[in-house]
Amino acid sequence: MARKITKGQNAGKEFLQTLKELAYEKGIDEELLFETIEAALISAYRRNFGSAQNVRISLSRETGAFHVFAIKTVVEQAENGITDISLAQARAMNPDYAVGDVIEIEMTPANFGRIAAQTAKQVVMQRLREAERGIVYEAYMNRSADIVTGIVQRVEGRSVYVDIGKAEAVLMPTEQMPTETYNYGDTIRAYIIEVRRSPRGPQIMLSRTHPGLLKKLFELQVPEMQEGIVEIKAIAREAGSRSKVAVCSAEERVDPIGACVGPHFMRVQAVVDELAGEKIDIVKWSDDPAAYIANSLNPAKVISVAVSETEKISRVIVPDYQLSLAIGKEGQNARLAAKLTGWKIDIKSESQAAQEGLSPAEDAHEAPAAPEPAAEEA
Numbered sequence: 267m268a269r270k271i272t273k274g275q276n277a278g279k280e281f282l283q284t285l286k287e288l289a290y291e292k293g294i295d296e297e298l299l300f301e302t303i304e305a306a307l308i309s310a311y312r313r314n315f316g317s318a319q320n321v322r323i324s325l326s327r328e329t330g331a332f333h334v335f336a337i338k339t340v341v342e343q344a345e346n347g348i349t350d351i352s353l354a355q356a357r358a359m360n361p362d363y364a365v366g367d368v369i370e371i372e373m374t375p376a377n378f379g380r381i382a383a384q385t386a387k388q389v390v391m392q393r394l395r396e397a398e399r400g401i402v403y404e405a406y407m408n409r410s411a412d413i414v415t416g417i418v419q420r421v422e423g424r425s426v427y428v429d430i431g432k433a434e435a436v437l438m439p440t441e442q443m444p445t446e447t448y449n450y451g452d453t454i455r456a457y458i459i460e461v462r463r464s465p466r467g468p469q470i471m472l473s474r475t476h477p478g479l480l481k482k483l484f485e486l487q488v489p490e491m492q493e494g495i496v497e498i499k500a501i502a503r504e505a506g507s508r509s510k511v512a513v514c515s516a517e518e519r520v521d522p523i524g525a526c527v528g529p530h531f532m533r534v535q536a537v538v539d540e541l542a543g544e545k546i547d548i549v550k551w552s553d554d555p556a557a558y559i560a561n562s563l564n565p566a567k568v569i570s571v572a573v574s575e576t577e578k579i580s581r582v583i584v585p586d587y588q589l590s591l592a593i594g595k596e597g598q599n600a601r602l603a604a605k606l607t608g609w610k611i612d613i614k615s616e617s618q619a620a621q622e623g624l625s626p627a628e629d630a631h632e633a634p635a636a637p638e639p640a641a642e643e644a
Contacts, residue, residue, distance in 0.1 A: 281383065282330030288390060292397040300325055303389045307332065310385040315375060319348050322370060325386075332382040335370035399467040402433045406461045406470055413482045414472070418452040428454065428472060435470035443474045445506035445542050455540060457482065475505035483540055484511065487533040490525040497522075499551040502605035506544055510562060510602045512551040523548050549606070555580070559611060562603035566592035569616065579610045583624070589615040 289296040307323040311334055320337045338351040340363050351371075356363035363369065416430035424439040426448045437448070437456060448454065456472035457479035463469075473479060481498050490496040495516050503509040513522040526548045527534045538546055547565065552558040559580050560568040566588045573580045584592045592613050593600045604611045614624070 279330050281386070282327075285330075285386075285390065288394065292394055293401070294393055294397050299390070299393055300327065302393060303386045306385050306389045307382055310381055311375075311378070314381055321373075323382075332374065332379060333372055334374040334378060336373050337368060337370055340365055340367040340369060403461070403463060403468040405432055406458070406468060410458050410461055411478055413455055413457050413479060413486075415453065415455045416472075418448050418450055418454065420450060421448060428456065430470065433468060433470055435472045437472045437474065441471070441473035441475050443506040443542060443544075445544075446474065455479075455483075475503070477501040477503045477509075480509055480511065480537070480541070480546075483537045484526060484533075487528070487536050488526055490515075490520060490522075495520050496525045500606050500608075502602040504598065504602065506542065508545040508547070508598055508602060510547045510549060510606045512549050512558070512562070512606055514551040523550055547602075555607070555609065559603065559607050559609055562606045563592050563599065563611075563613075566599065568592070573609070577610075578608065579612065581612045581614065581624075583614055583616060583619045586615045586617050589613070 285299065286296060288294070289299050304323050304325050307325070308321060311321060311323060322335045322337055324333045324335065325331075326333070339349060340353055340356045341350045342353055342365060344350040344352040344355070351369065353363070353365055356367070356369060359369075359371075414430045414435070416428035416435060419427045419429045419434065421427070424442075426437040426442065428435045428437060435456070435458070437454075441456075441459070442448070454474070456474050457476045458470060459473045459476055459478075460471040461468060462471075480501055480503055484498060485491045488496060491498070496513055497516070498511055498513055500512040501509065511526070513526055515522040515525070525533075534546060534548065538544060549561040549564050552561060555573045555575070556571040559573070559582065560571050563582065563584075566584055569583045569585060571580055571582050582592070591599070594602075600611055600613055614622070
């Protein structure tokens with residue numbers, strides 16, 4: 267059985283009203299805020315008054331007044347004055363008390379109001395910061411795999427911090443374009459690769475190198491993609507240098523490559539400009555591996571393609587004069603084609619194939635892939 271002995275109430279309605287308004291505006295649970303303040307006040311009381319007593323502090327929901335109560339158990343003879351009170355002392359306050367009762371005795375210090383107000387303010391500010399962090403996290407938690415536009419706020423070491431509106435995001439060195447430099451005030455567009463909670467608030471990680479950025483940029487530029495007619499099936503990217511994008515169309519009347527290139531190359535050029543001149547090959551996707559591999563090597567012409575489905579290996583024959591183009595500078599074209607298709611690609615010139623006794627007809631035991639028109643390259 268618990269009983270309470272109280273003193274007068276302190277004026278605190280203005281504080282109480284402010285507290286409730288802040289809780290409402292910031293979406294903080296009002297009762298949870300009261301309980302948090304009360305817990306903080308217990309620590310403040312013990313710190314300032316050196317008390318080891320078992321106390322409870324109450325913040326009135328009606329008046330905003332603070333009260334400190336010492337919690338004691340009624341015993342015959344009190345040996346521990348911190349936790350116990352003798353039956354005689356208890357009955358001096360109320361003759362109804364009996365051994366075993368738990369009573370609360372108000373012992374609010376005269377100057378506790380100032381300490382309580384200061385502590386409450388600190389708790390409220392902390393809760394507001396936590397609430398704001400929560401709001402930011404909620405705003406961005408579902409925006410992974412999306413793109414944002416922001417302004418560079420600072421560069422620390424090699425990390426770039428970007429203001430994206432409600433939050434600050436970071437562009438780590440590994441996610442930066444090797445051909446770009448970032449300075450205060452620069453406006454950049456980046457891809458959100460991760461949003462995670464942390465003690466200091468949500469951490470939003472950006473990328474300028476992720477293939478998803480390229481995909482989103484095309485989706486912004488190509489209406490047919492927004493309508494679901496043209497789809498990007500695969501992307502292989504070496505950020506800042508070159509990319510290959512495989513596209514297909516759900517309608518025969520719509521040329522997926524033409525849709526991505528746009529009138530007078532306007533659509534693809536807008537993407538290239540956003541990526542600081544990165545070259546882009548747009549190729550036609552096919553469910554026929556031989557045809558898809560042939561297309562992936564654009565702008566090189568292909569004579570024939572032979573594939574081994576079990577080993578995911580293909581052998582491609584190209585005209586002699588196209589060999590260097592098919593392989594690309596430092597092997598880049600072949601490397602990107604292999605990454606785009608998921609196939610290992612062995613490229614041979616007609617002369618090499620003839621020397622090894624391979625003819626195009628023999629090589630193409632699966633229907634030879636008719637080469638697509640060279641992909642538009644920016």
